[in-house]
Amino acid sequence: MExxxxxxxxxxxxxRRLAGLFHGRPRLQVGALLAGPIGWLAIGYxxxxxxxxxxxxxxxxxxxxxxxxxxxxxxxxxxxxxxxxREIAGRTVAMAAAVTVADAILAFPIAFFMxxxxxxxxxxxxxxxxxxxxxxxxxxxxxxxxxxxxxxxxLSWVGLGAPTDDLVRIWLVMTYLWLPYMIIPLYxxxxxxxxxxxxxxxxxxxxxxxxxxxxxxxxxxxxxxAGSIFTFSLTLGDFITxxxxxxxxxxxxxxxxxxTTDLPLAAAFSIVPIIVMVLYLLIARRLGAFEHL
Amino acid sequence: xxxxxxxxILLRLGVGLTLLFIYIPxxxxxxxxxxxxxxxxxxxxxxxxxxxxxxxENAGARDAVLTSVEVGLxxxxxxxxxxxxxxxxxxxxxxxxxxxxxxxxxxxxxxxxIVTGIALNSTFSQVLGIPLSLLTVVVGHATFCIVVxxxxxxxxxxxxxxxxxxxxxxxxxxxxxxxxxxxxxxxxTALVAGALLAFALSFDEIIVTTFTIGAGQETLPIWxxxxxxxxxxxxxxxVVALFVIVASMIPVYLAHRLTRDEExxxxxxxxxxIAGGDAAAxxxxxx
Numbered sequence: 001m002e003x004x005x006x007x008x009x010x011x012x013x014x015x016r017r018l019a020g021l022f023h024g025r026p027r028l029q030v031g032a033l034l035a036g037p038i039g040w041l042a043i044g045y046x047x048x049x050x051x052x053x054x055x056x057x058x059x060x061x062x063x064x065x066x067x068x069x070x071x072x073x074x075x076x077x078x079x080x081x082x083x084x085x086r087e088i089a090g091r092t093v094a095m096a097a098a099v100t101v102a103d104a105i106l107a108f109p110i111a112f113f114m115x116x117x118x119x120x121x122x123x124x125x126x127x128x129x130x131x132x133x134x135x136x137x138x139x140x141x142x143x144x145x146x147x148x149x150x151x152x153x154x155l156s157w158v159g160l161g162a163p164t165d166d167l168v169r170i171w172l173v174m175t176y177l178w179l180p181y182m183i184i185p186l187y188x189x190x191x192x193x194x195x196x197x198x199x200x201x202x203x204x205x206x207x208x209x210x211x212x213x214x215x216x217x218x219x220x221x222x223x224x225x226a227g228s229i230f231t232f233s234l235t236l237g238d239f240i241t242x243x244x245x246x247x248x249x250x251x252x253x254x255x256x257x258x259x260t261t262d263l264p265l266a267a268a269f270s271i272v273p274i275i276v277m278v279l280y281l282l283i284a285r286r287l288g289a290f291e292h293l
Numbered sequence: 294x295x296x297x298x299x300x301x302i303l304l305r306l307g308v309g310l311t312l313l314f315i316y317i318p319x320x321x322x323x324x325x326x327x328x329x330x331x332x333x334x335x336x337x338x339x340x341x342x343x344x345x346x347x348x349x350e351n352a353g354a355r356d357a358v359l360t361s362v363e364v365g366l367x368x369x370x371x372x373x374x375x376x377x378x379x380x381x382x383x384x385x386x387x388x389x390x391x392x393x394x395x396x397x398x399x400x401x402x403x404x405x406x407i408v409t410g411i412a413l414n415s416t417f418s419q420v421l422g423i424p425l426s427l428l429t430v431v432v433g434h435a436t437f438c439i440v441v442x443x444x445x446x447x448x449x450x451x452x453x454x455x456x457x458x459x460x461x462x463x464x465x466x467x468x469x470x471x472x473x474x475x476x477x478x479x480x481x482t483a484l485v486a487g488a489l490l491a492f493a494l495s496f497d498e499i500i501v502t503t504f505t506i507g508a509g510q511e512t513l514p515i516w517x518x519x520x521x522x523x524x525x526x527x528x529x530x531x532v533v534a535l536f537v538i539v540a541s542m543i544p545v546y547l548a549h550r551l552t553r554d555e556e557x558x559x560x561x562x563x564x565x566x567i568a569g570g571d572a573a574a575x576x577x578x579x580x
Contacts, residue, residue: 037376239500
């Protein structure tokens with residue numbers, strides 16, 4: 001009993017001493033708070049990205065098939081010189097752009113309705129309705145579209161007929177998958193526009209179309225760019241959708257199908273989406289999108 | 294805002310169509326789970342609950358659920374600790390490079406999933422020489438889950454003034470006591486919401502998982518991926534699909550309720566959107 005008390009008080013005083021050590025030493029506090037997260041993200045994660053970059057300059061031994069840790073530009077040469085890889089990279093970026101535009105157009109009416117028209121109760125319900133599918137069953141959704149677009153699937157049943165073109169199929173499914181990622185920032189952006197600004201525009205004689213083009217769109221554009229970061233990045237990195245609903249390949253498929261057999265080549269090809277995303281993020285920051293992330 | 298009648302009708306029509314677009318596929322998968330057919334016949338010839346018991350009996354699916362739960366719990370725990378520490382540092386202290394922290398936290402989820410996946414894969418296999426296992430999956434998941442916790446907690450910390458903590462210190466509480474009795478109770482629901490979203494994110498993830506999982510191991514999405522094309526398993530796959538949808542919607546719904554009750558519409562106005570998940574508040578990209 002007494003012994004337990006002694007150890008308990010010893011432990012308490014050790015905790016106190018440590019607390020005393022931190023007291024009035026903000027730098028030490030920051031250091032202690034950040035050691036874990038910085039260790040994990042800056043050393044662990046950024047370190048891994050660095051390894052990825054280095055791996056891209058390695059190669060497979062001709063005979064051994066083992067990875068040789070010597071510097072070579074061969075992988076990049078293969079990617080730049082091969083028309084197949086160039087086409088896949090171009091196709092992927094074009095797909096990302098097409099999906100982004102479609103999502104922006106689809107997201108606007110519902111985001112606007114939620115932010116400016118709906119009653120608080122309806123707004124609450126709509127926010128839940130949009131949030132729920134955001135993270136639920138990404139793979140399941142792709143699978144569902146595969147069945148919907150299959151020969152005897154729902155689309156043929158309702159008489160619409162399923163699209164047969166590979167790129168259209170991927171575009172449709174990805175537009176579906178990433179739509180909530182566009183609606184939510186757009187809704188938050190519209191919510192920030194004071195109603196008085198819209199009324200002022202109306203009072204000064206602007207019609208709805210004019211108000212939309214000259215007032216709403218410029219104000220909400222950064223939020224739209226924020227949403228597009230997700231639609232763009234998600235498209236660049238997806239290999240599941242092309243694999244399940246088409247016979248064509250995007251960047252993700254090349255990386256996925258090579259990473260066990262030719263890791264250096266897969267690493268080199270994955271540099272392409274990194275470059276695209278870094279450029280995209282730089283432009284997005286210039287456009288003020290980071291405030292809306 | 295006042296809208297003319299035709300504009301209002303068009304807008305509502307647009308909203309209705311968008312909701313149908315979002316939800317019809319989810320309803321379709323729900324219907325397939327009850328279909329008595331063993332093929333993807335539409336409309337289903339009849340309905341049955343048979344596949345649900347078959348799915349529960351399926352050892353592979355059951356193991357995969359347990360694996361996913363295990364990975365999700367450990368990854369969430371790690372993300373909770375790291376995300377909370379980082380948000381405390383950024384919200385309550387000024388230091389060189391503070392702006393960079395948010396960027397660093399968002400990066401794993403702002404970069405495409407294959408990039409994170411193959412970067413971790415190269416590091417484990419080429420540099421560290423660690424064989425891929427569930428542990429490496431946990432490392433990957435924790436990395437992109439940090440942002441969810443971070444965004445939820447930092448949104449809360451920014452809304453509660455640091456003066457409470459200063460008052461506590463002035464009244465003689467030491468660092469731990471202030472944290473235990475002032476800071477922690479303040480951010481409790483934000484922590485729970487962050488944890489729920491982090492778990493949902495991990496439970497649903499497949500792309501990073503593909504690159505970091507050991508041979509022969511299966512999380513639920515990986516099981517699904519390995520089985521969706523096998524005709525024998527088709528009805529069970531449909532049941533699991535419904536299960537995945539429902540199981541990942543529940544944490545998101547709970548997290549939303551938690552943050553909404555406390556912050557009301559302010560959450561939505563707080564800007565930001567996705568990884569804060571809620572509070573309709575801050576950044577991405579699950580896959």
